[in-house]
Amino acid sequence: xxxxxxxxxRYENHLxxxxxxGVELGGLAVFDAxxxxxxxxxxxxxxxxxxxxxxxxxxxxxxxxLRCLELPxxxxxxxxxxxxxxxxxxxxxxxxxxxxxxxxxxSIPRIxxxxxAVADNIVAEFRxxxxxxxxxxxxxxxxxELNLVYQTDAASSDSAAGHESLRRLVRDTAEFLDVPMAxxxxxxxxxxxxxxxxRIPTASALRFFAKxxxxxxxxxxxSRQAIVVNSAGEMIxxxxxxxxxxxxxxxxxxxxxxxxxxxxxxxxxxxHKDFSNSDRNLLEVMATKMTKIxxxxxxxxxxxxxxxxxxxxxxxxxxxxxxxxxAHTVLHVDVDRTGVxxxxxxxxxxxxxxxxxxxxLTSRARTQDTVARMSGDEFGILLKAxxxxxxARFASAVAEQVAATEFRWKDAIQPLxxxxxxxxxxxxxxxxAAVISSAQVACDAAKEKGHNCIQVYEHNNADLLRxxxxxxxxxxxxxxxxxxxxxxxxxxxxxxxxxxxxxxxxVLVRILDDKGVPIPPTDFIPAAEHYxxxxxxxxxxxxxxxxxxxxxxxxxxxxxxxxxxxxxxxSLADEHFKAFALExxxxxxxxxxxxxxxxxxxxxxxxxxxxxxxxxxxxxxxxRFSLDDFGSGLSSFAYLQRFDVDFLKIDGSFVSRIGHxxxxxxxxxxxxxxxxxxxxxxxxxxxxxxxxxxxLREIGVDNGQGVFxxxxxxxxxxxxxxxxxxxxxxx
Numbered sequence: 001x002x003x004x005x006x007x008x009x010r011y012e013n014h015l016x017x018x019x020x021x022g023v024e025l026g027g028l029a030v031f032d033a034x035x036x037x038x039x040x041x042x043x044x045x046x047x048x049x050x051x052x053x054x055x056x057x058x059x060x061x062x063x064x065x066l067r068c069l070e071l072p073x074x075x076x077x078x079x080x081x082x083x084x085x086x087x088x089x090x091x092x093x094x095x096x097x098x099x100x101x102x103x104x105x106x107s108i109p110r111i112x113x114x115x116x117a118v119a120d121n122i123v124a125e126f127r128x129x130x131x132x133x134x135x136x137x138x139x140x141x142x143x144x145e146l147n148l149v150y151q152t153d154a155a156s157s158d159s160a161a162g163h164e165s166l167r168r169l170v171r172d173t174a175e176f177l178d179v180p181m182a183x184x185x186x187x188x189x190x191x192x193x194x195x196x197x198x199r200i201p202t203a204s205a206l207r208f209f210a211k212x213x214x215x216x217x218x219x220x221x222x223s224r225q226a227i228v229v230n231s232a233g234e235m236i237x238x239x240x241x242x243x244x245x246x247x248x249x250x251x252x253x254x255x256x257x258x259x260x261x262x263x264x265x266x267x268x269x270x271x272h273k274d275f276s277n278s279d280r281n282l283l284e285v286m287a288t289k290m291t292k293i294x295x296x297x298x299x300x301x302x303x304x305x306x307x308x309x310x311x312x313x314x315x316x317x318x319x320x321x322x323x324x325x326x327a328h329t330v331l332h333v334d335v336d337r338t339g340v341x342x343x344x345x346x347x348x349x350x351x352x353x354x355x356x357x358x359x360x361l362t363s364r365a366r367t368q369d370t371v372a373r374m375s376g377d378e379f380g381i382l383l384k385a386x387x388x389x390x391x392a393r394f395a396s397a398v399a400e401q402v403a404a405t406e407f408r409w410k411d412a413i414q415p416l417x418x419x420x421x422x423x424x425x426x427x428x429x430x431x432x433a434a435v436i437s438s439a440q441v442a443c444d445a446a447k448e449k450g451h452n453c454i455q456v457y458e459h460n461n462a463d464l465l466r467x468x469x470x471x472x473x474x475x476x477x478x479x480x481x482x483x484x485x486x487x488x489x490x491x492x493x494x495x496x497x498x499x500x501x502x503x504x505x506x507v508l509v510r511i512l513d514d515k516g517v518p519i520p521p522t523d524f525i526p527a528a529e530h531y532x533x534x535x536x537x538x539x540x541x542x543x544x545x546x547x548x549x550x551x552x553x554x555x556x557x558x559x560x561x562x563x564x565x566x567x568x569x570x571s572l573a574d575e576h577f578k579a580f581a582l583e584x585x586x587x588x589x590x591x592x593x594x595x596x597x598x599x600x601x602x603x604x605x606x607x608x609x610x611x612x613x614x615x616x617x618x619x620x621x622x623x624r625f626s627l628d629d630f631g632s633g634l635s636s637f638a639y640l641q642r643f644d645v646d647f648l649k650i651d652g653s654f655v656s657r658i659g660h661x662x663x664x665x666x667x668x669x670x671x672x673x674x675x676x677x678x679x680x681x682x683x684x685x686x687x688x689x690x691x692x693x694x695x696l697r698e699i700g701v702d703n704g705q706g707v708f709x710x711x712x713x714x715x716x717x718x719x720x721x722x723x724x725x726x727x728x729x730x731x
Contacts, residue, residue, distance in 0.1 A: 005129035006032060006091060011039040014118045018095075021114040024103075026096040038091060051077055051094050066112045076102045080115040082123060093119065162297030162309040163193065163370075166290060170264075171195045173286050177279060179266040181205065181246075184253065184290060186262035187213040189303030190362075212265065216250065221260040226251045226284065230274040249275040251283045254291045255300055264290060299373040301351055302358035310372035310380045314432035317382060317425055328384050328425040329391035332439035333361065333398075335377040336417040336451050341409075349409040353416065357402065364398050375532065378443075380436065388424045392456060395420040399452045417451035419443055424457075433475065444530075473527035480511045481536055487512055488544050490718045492710035493564065493683055493703050496696055503722060506564040506598065506705065507545050508712050509537060534568035535577060541565055545595065546584045552719055553591045560722040564596040564626060569603030572610045578617060585621040592622035596647070600628045604643055615644050626683065631671050640674070648675040650701070652686030659691040669699045676700070 015028050027042030035052055043051075051069065069077045076097040093115060097103060103111065166184055170193050174182035180197030183205075196205055220227060229248040246267045255261035264287045266275075297309035305313070317328040335357050342350040354377060361371045361379055370382040383391050399418055407414045421442030429435050438457045446455035480486050490505040510518035528534050545565050552560055571577045585592045597618065604611040604627065615625050626647035627640075631654055640648075650671050657664035668684065675682040684696050687706030696704055 005126050005133055006038050008129045009039075009122055009125050011122070012041065014122055015041055017118050017121070018114055021117070023095070023111050023114050024098045024100070026098045028096075029094040031092045031094065033091065035092075043094070043096060047075065047096065050075070066108075066115065078103070078108075078111065078115075080112070080119060082119045091122075093122075162293060162305045165293045165297065167193050169286055169290055169293070173264070173266065173283065177266055177282065179268045181267040182265065183209060184262060184264050185209055185213055185217070186253070186303065187217055188261060191262070191303065208267075212250070212263065217263055220250060220252050220263055224252055224260060226280050228275055228280060230270075246270065247272060247275055249279060249283055251280065251287045253287045253294070255294050255298070255303075261294070261303070262290075302355055302373050304358050304362070304379075305370060305372040307372060307374045307380070310370060310374065310382065311432045311436060313370040313372075313382050314425070314435055317384060318429055318432055318435065327387040328382065329386050329388055330423050330425060330435050330439045331381040331383065331391065331395055332374070332421040332423075332436070332443040333357070333379040333381065334419045334443050334447060335379075336419065336447075337414070338377040341407075341414050345409045345412055345414070349414075352409070353407060353414075356405065356407065356416070357418065360401055360405065361398060364394065364401070378440075380439070388422070388456065391422055391424070392454065395422055395454045399454060403452050419446040419449075419452070420454045421446055422454065422456045437474070473524045474533060476511065477524060477528055477533050477537065481540055485512050486510065486537075486540055486544075487518060488541065488548070488715040489518070489712040490563070490715040491705060491712040493705045494709040495702065496693075496704050497700055497702050502594070503561040504564065504596075504703070505561055505715075505718060507541060507566070507715065509541050529568065529570070532570060534570040535574045538566070538568055538571040538577070539580060542581060542584055546587055548715055548719060549588060549591055549594055552723065553588075553594075561718070562594040562596060562624075564598050566598045566600075566628070567603070569600070569606050572599065572603055572607040572614055578614050581614070581618060582621060585618060585623055590622065593624070596624040596626055598626045598628045598649065599645075601630050601651075608642065612642060612644075619644060629685075631667055640678070645680065647681050647683055647703075649683045649685055649705075652684075655684045655692060655696070656686045656688070658695045659689070665695065665699075668696070668701070672699055672701050675702075 011028070011030055018025065018028070027040065027047070029040040029043040029048060029051060030038040031052070032038050037048060037052075040048065067079045069079055078095040078097075080093045080095070082091050082093065095111070095115075170182050170184050174180075174195040180200055181194070183192065183194035185192055192206070192209055194205065194209065196202065216227065227248065227250040229246070247270055248265065248267045250263050250265040252260040253262040253264050264283060266279075266283060297305055299306045314330060320328070335353065338350050338353060341353055354373070357379065358371070358373060361381060365371050365381060365383075368384045369386075370380075370384075372380045374380045383394060386394070399420060402416050402418050405416050407416050421439045421444070423435055423439040423442055425435055442455040442457040446453040449455070487510050489508040489510055491508060493504040493506060495504075509521055511524055513519055525534075528537055542565055545563050549563060581597075585595070588595065597615075599611060599615075619625065624646040625644070626649055627643060627645045628649045629651045630640075630648045631651040648671060650668055654664040654667045654671075658668050672682045681702045683703040683705055684692075684701045685705050687693055687696065687704040687708045689708060692706075693704060693708055
């Protein structure tokens with residue numbers, strides 16, 4: 001490396017520096033400490049040989065300082081050796097006298113000073129070249145490591161299942177680093193994925209892993225630093241007493257959050273080479289890849305695989321069946337009463353229930369089976385090579401164990417129960433998604449029977465077929481959310497007793513079918529509510545409504561309308577939805593006052609604390625709230641003061657009968673009076689005739705909404721007409 005670094009110095013630049021300093025010379029030659037020529041300028045072969053011979057005759061090597069050599073033909077050379085204070089004498093600069101004759105003695109100090117300055121610059125450049133060479137070598141090593149990492153990407157790219165991807169990474173780590181033992185250990189979920197040399201007894205390795213999951217893991221989790229053991233030191237003796245000494249390298253593996261959930265380790269006998277920083281760096285890269293797999297494929301609460309990974313496993317089982325008669329079965333498990341546990345004992349207790357159920361399911365499953373947490377309180381199980389009859393017995397045993405488990409939280413004891421849907425994988429199974437949905441449909445049917453019930457999916461069962469048809473909406477809803485297949489409509493909320501200068505519209509969502517025809521919400525909203533898709537729909541609607549207000553405000557100082565957006569009870573119960581809503585309101589800034597959230601009375605009461613907190617947070621950003629379907633509950637007036645709302649929307653079941661039902665008329669009048677006393681504007685829904693409109697005006701209701709005033713139309717058309725109005729007025 002030194003020789004290459006010397007030859008990469010740009011000596012011609014330093015020669016120009018010497019001449020700029022006023023040094024007259026005939027030529028310049030540079031030799032290394034072994035008197036090999038490195039570079040020359042105007043020094044012919046005869047003169048170079050004479051210089052080398054004179055050096056050898058003079059002192060057999062290069063000494064520090066400036067010397068004068070007499071050469072044949074009355075030639076004179078000044079020799080200046082360069083010492084870099086690290087490698088000692090590195091090279092010598094040979095200046096030949098100019099054609100005008102030898103240098104006068106009075107000029108030698110000036111030449112020596114110039115040579116010293118140039119020599120310092122040459123050494124600095126030489127050192128820089130050495131560093132660049134070292135960096136090039138290091139980059140070469142990193143390049144090789146990256147090649148290994150890319151190979152592991154290619155090796156696992158065809159597998160989306162969590163455990164399978166992790167197993168491949170463990171195997172690749174052992175092979176690439178050429179170690180007899182590699183393992184991923186996650187003590188909290190009792191996960192051990194390892195790759196062992198044939199000479200290592202499995203039982204011995206498992207005992208070793210068990211010890212590592214104790215104090216070494218606690219040390220790793222606390223320090224978050226790699227553990228490197230290359231000798232039989234005190235540290236390893238303390239952590240692993242009575243264990244054969246091995247070279248050991250352990251790095252932390254993080255889960256979905258920032259917490260350390262596991263360790264990736266490699267080990268080999270002490271008589272092999274030490275683990276290097278390069279080994280540690282590569283192992284940390286592999287641990288990072290495992291962290292990403294855990295984030296994508298695993299549930300952070302239970303450590304089980306998630307729905308994404310589970311669907312891949314079912315797809316693999318479906319391909320294995322492929323008409324060959326291999327019996328696989330899928331179970332969908334729904335945990336009962338988690339909402340009650342959350343309300344009584346708190347969310348922490350509800351999380352513990354989920355963990356307990358996950359451990360029970362895992363303890364019952366075999367190594368080849370897959371247990372996954374599908375959503376909040378739902379699990380999926382793939383029983384491989386398991387006929388339907390055996391799967392039904394498995395389900396019964398699991399349900400019995402859950403029922404026999406006593407959940408005690410502080411001073412409260414809560415019973416545990418589950419419902420299970422069972423479906424076989426057959427040659428007629430369409431896809432993994434179809435199999436999983438059939439299991440979920442069967443589970444829904446089991447839930448209607450009561451706690452701890454089991455339902456086997458039967459293809460000719462009329463009730464299950466009806467449920468299956470409803471469940472198919474889930475796929476269409478998800479596709480619409482993914483592919484922008486939703487569209488917003490709007491219906492005017494018209495002032496009846498006063499003139500409101502700002503038009504008010506309720507936003508309504510539609511799904512577009514394959515031909516672009518809008519599907520009314522009555523067709524898909526029940527399925528969305530039943531299968532927990534409403535929060536996703538609400539997010540899309542809110543974002544689209546905010547986009548519409550934002551665009552309208554960009555064309556006018558004030559947005560030309562206010563929009564009312566419906567929120568479901570599922571969104572109120574979603575702990576992440578409030579942050580999303582506040583983020584959207586933040587986009588609007590002052591225009592947030594033109595957005596109104598509509599919350600149904602039943603949703604607000606069912607999620608009272610969440611609703612109160614949500615309303616307070618959003619109103620602080622300037623938006624308004626409407627309590628929808630008011631009057632449908634038995635305790636409407638008792639709860640009204642708990643909610644800080646701006647509008648009361650009178651339940652349409654009363655409004656539609658107001659013209660011929662005295663009780664309905666009295667209810668509308670009473671709700672309107674309470675609203676006026678509380679300073680709330682009232683809105684009557686389902687106004688579809690002139691008679692209803694007349695009755696509402698006589699009562700003094702503030703606003704009406706229905707097809708009598710305005711049939712829903714695409715929001716984009718409403719915006720187009722409203723933005724044209726000011727231009728038309730100016731014309």
